[in-house]
Amino acid sequence: MYSFTNDYSEGAHPRILQAMMEANLTQNTGYSLDAHTSRAVQLIREEIRCPQADVHITVGGTQTNLLVISAALRPYQAVISAATGHINVHETGAIEATGHKVLAMEATDGKLTPALIQKALDIHTDEHMVQPKMVYISNTTEVGTQYTKAELEAVSRICRQKGLCLFMDGARLGSALTSPANDLTLADIASLTDAFYIGGTKNGALFGEAVVILREELKPDFRFMIKQRGAMMAKGWLLGIQFEELFQNNLFYDLASHANAMAQNLRDAITACGFPFASDSQTNQLFPIFPDELIRELGKDFTFEMNSRVDDTHSCIRLVTSWATTEEGVSQFVQALRRNAQLYKD
Amino acid sequence: MYSFTNDYSEGAHPRILQAMMEANLTQNTGYSLDAHTSRAVQLIREEIRCPQADVHITVGGTQTNLLVISAALRPYQAVISAATGHINVHETGAIEATGHKVLAMEATDGKLTPALIQKALDIHTDEHMVQPKMVYISNTTEVGTQYTKAELEAVSRICRQKGLCLFMDGARLGSALTSPANDLTLADIASLTDAFYIGGTKNGALFGEAVVILREELKPDFRFMIKQRGAMMAKGWLLGIQFEELFQNNLFYDLASHANAMAQNLRDAITACGFPFASDSQTNQLFPIFPDELIRELGKDFTFEMNSRVDDTHSCIRLVTSWATTEEGVSQFVQALRRNAQLYKD
Amino acid sequence: MYSFTNDYSEGAHPRILQAMMEANLTQNTGYSLDAHTSRAVQLIREEIRCPQADVHITVGGTQTNLLVISAALRPYQAVISAATGHINVHETGAIEATGHKVLAMEATDGKLTPALIQKALDIHTDEHMVQPKMVYISNTTEVGTQYTKAELEAVSRICRQKGLCLFMDGARLGSALTSPANDLTLADIASLTDAFYIGGTKNGALFGEAVVILREELKPDFRFMIKQRGAMMAKGWLLGIQFEELFQNNLFYDLASHANAMAQNLRDAITACGFPFASDSQTNQLFPIFPDELIRELGKDFTFEMNSRVDDTHSCIRLVTSWATTEEGVSQFVQALRRNAQLYKD
């Protein structure tokens, strides 16, 4: 069985593991106050062209989202998200558990627009309703799409006009930035958002998300938040080492490019066989629509997530590639697809 | 100016004020442990035909909703509500502030159905998502509609099958129970729900909502919840006295009937003038759709809430009557409507 | 049986009830946006000599405390309180339920001092500990004592030096301000604190606490907090009317003076009989220490709270007077005390 279930099925890139091995018996200061973390922070600041940014490295995505959002909002304030947003659907109410409403807006292709943000503002007019104060976007989105520079600029503009804090969930930011459809850089993102995070877990690290805080009001006391939410790692240098490696010698981008290339191969084959996609993704998550019998057949040798039922005889599945996806795995899938496509085609 | 803005523009029915006057200088035990409250609880238990129910009287609706919901749910559990539900829209995120997600379902006429509840269950399948555990319905709903006995039975049935706690917000329960379209009794509601409340604030009391708890697991320690949320009134007998009066000599039903009758007069006149309604209400809230110019004209002598824009030249307004609405007020509105209807009709 | 159990056993002063009666059928704007509330706010601003203060009137004390404290603190910040403070002991963890730790300091006579505040600061040094950011004091305290002007100035000074928000719980502020030991005015308190509240429930109102906000950062959006915590009263003018009456013609002070005078009579008699007090109170709460047999005897005709066991044969009880305490009630207690004092004296 080969798995296209997600992008966190394998461990870390060997260079990262090697660095952890080498540092293993050196004594480090705890709680991310170590030299590895300092260096990782420095590398990230350079990459985003923002020397005054605060950078904290945390363990996982849900943790990071709840930290940033609860740090930014007063008790009665809410965060606007696409209805498909990770915080709205797949975090077991983590944001609400910190006391805040997620204002879910139905969006096309998983992306918020100025019009959707304005709509959320228009319907929240007084103190009987929550006060929208933050905008949460994911790049790539949960349906594999990504923001263009123009789209992000437009979202950023309305946020600044309306006093909304703009936060980008970058769990799969590597895949977005290395997609053929991309025209954004990390420096662009740093200049257009108030906070964002750079995902490591899904791009070659064992774990780790680097939170970048740009807005001044969000900076003070963020370590208090980290500690209180149980997100401060005793051996924090483990996080630092991983991001040191990712942001040396282009590793972060190389790994994401590989994931995207593997996805592109799958995408080409699926298209060639004549199957449609539920969303237009040029990143490492694909959402093809297949006949149910074909899905059953593919399921004999490959694992993947069922996404949604499309009609009585078709469903949408999710295929995910990663830095660790092998050409062989992809090639076997493509062959199996070609072999069965004719039999189960409508 | 005469106000149809809401049903809490005036104080209390004179009999209630009189009772408060008479008890004013008698020393009472504090915190709702007094004889008036005991008697009110007893009267309510008799009215709902449920001697083992727990009854607590609180000050207001948002307070009551957050109390019951946060008492019933574990941290990761969520409450299903119609998208128009008061807890979803008009309580400034009070439920989320206690840590729980409101699962808002788009509903016709403000009412949840077994199909909508099943849909909420179907899309929440594992520990990455909140666990739906409670169903919140309002009767009357926020758009003036009401549940029939058959509808409530159907909702109750699926809740019991699926282990969901069913809670009815009865801020306007008096209006529902005395509407011509009603076939429910308080005893029916007590047998079909796990908890509900009987609204006093909008039906003749100065303030006060009587929370009825039927489900055994919800009963223990509810007074701890009340105190912790700042909802325990020092002079709790003030709440007891008001519900004593409401549930003696039919006052609760008489006042609601009056409000409904006043609304019926408005409804008849609006219909006679040929204007439609946004929802089919036979209760004390009406949602007529008028030309904007007519609305402007009526606004010179009457106050009411703008509900929503319908098209470029029409809007929906909300007219609310109460136990205190005068026949004269209604009659003046009807005259003003008739006078202007022709002028501003399309 | 005559009750000295608390200062909320009776209803409201007749002038207040009369005002509520007169306004009963007038239509008012809801949610404290009415003319009575505006006028009450104006009267309070004049009384405290602070025209730019924000004033909101809420229903009860626990509600008020949790509102102000949760509005002022970020998630990881804590409030310093005397260990005897109401928020630390008698609010069922209401402050913690909003997410904040109460830092309880052992204090003499229920009062915080600069030294105690400094101690709390000294032991909270980094992000592994909560960050003290607010100081909560009660005046009168929970043991009947009160702050002198010099004491309050000293507390205020350290708070300003250290960036701490100073909040005074004034549930019994009337009694403090009319005590013979008092040298503070409402205007002093307004100039020395960041927020405080003026208790109505325990001083002649049916219910109601007027929250005064002085610090600019605390002012914005406070009505969102009120609504979210379930503390916004639909018929908010009921609160306005009560404070209009209290701050017209000196009623607030007259009622508190009466309560203090009644307590002074009890205190004189207890002292004359040779019994000591657990705290030196010149306000409306007394904490005499009596032989247990005397307590039993007094308990036949009077109700009061047991405060604490002092030794095998003595206990401390709490006697509370109010605006409604009658001279006859006091006189009967004094007689019973004198009659039994000899019999049960050591």
Add this chain to the structure above:
Amino acid sequence: MYSFTNDYSEGAHPRILQAMMEANLTQNTGYSLDAHTSRAVQLIREEIRCPQADVHITVGGTQTNLLVISAALRPYQAVISAATGHINVHETGAIEATGHKVLAMEATDGKLTPALIQKALDIHTDEHMVQPKMVYISNTTEVGTQYTKAELEAVSRICRQKGLCLFMDGARLGSALTSPANDLTLADIASLTDAFYIGGTKNGALFGEAVVILREELKPDFRFMIKQRGAMMAKGWLLGIQFEELFQNNLFYDLASHANAMAQNLRDAITACGFPFASDSQTNQLFPIFPDELIRELGKDFTFEMNSRVDDTHSCIRLVTSWATTEEGVSQFVQALRRNAQLYKD
């Protein structure tokens, strides 16, 4: 510089790192639903002689404490802790952030006793106060002491009698169980508590705490809690692998024994030099009291935490050993101590 600052200055035991390397490119199911975790859970169940226990592995201690405590308590319930307890002092109010009060009891040597627990119950009598429902103990404690079997049995007995949930924080459980003063086994702890955790971070793992849940009511839906609090690791098998190694071939005990032996060497030398300790620890944390000048001298070659000032010229420091502490490091410290002891002795 050699560090005795804490027991998380180094990475993981080589066998653990080796196992992580070997598994690195194997595809694993995410979110702790993998075979390594299953095997680790099985090994722990065997070790604690409790096949029906639920075991979940989380990343860190604060996270674990807040998860277990917030899963066990209803909103108005509180947890009893020694005043020195980690949850009371060093978790930035993490427990309060989930809504619960920590009832801190002043304790000798960091340990709760039945008398202290009873005292907490005695002063919490009604719904105006929080309801104590859980007891939190640490073993070893924050001052290096440990519970004997008799002490734990006594604490367990009162908890069962009074319906309190007993939770042991085992961040340093390895050190407790391998101390010469120990007479407890993991199986004893499993039979005497309702939940506890076995610390990995401070005993040879990179990170990881194994939460063992014994009480049936605590078991359902714990994974929802883990996810909601941001504590569910995508690559959860990393946790599984580490505990597999720790509970194979006695590694968990061997590593803790080493840490204790290193501490014992320090302790013997300190005692031989005639210096006292602030607490009687036979575990991996020592709290010697030294003259300030000696501390300054030792600080030139070693790092450690200042614990507290004892008098004008003496302070208590904390020395911590771990599985990674070298004999050489200890020996150098002992030499430096001997060399300077005479010079700086009183």
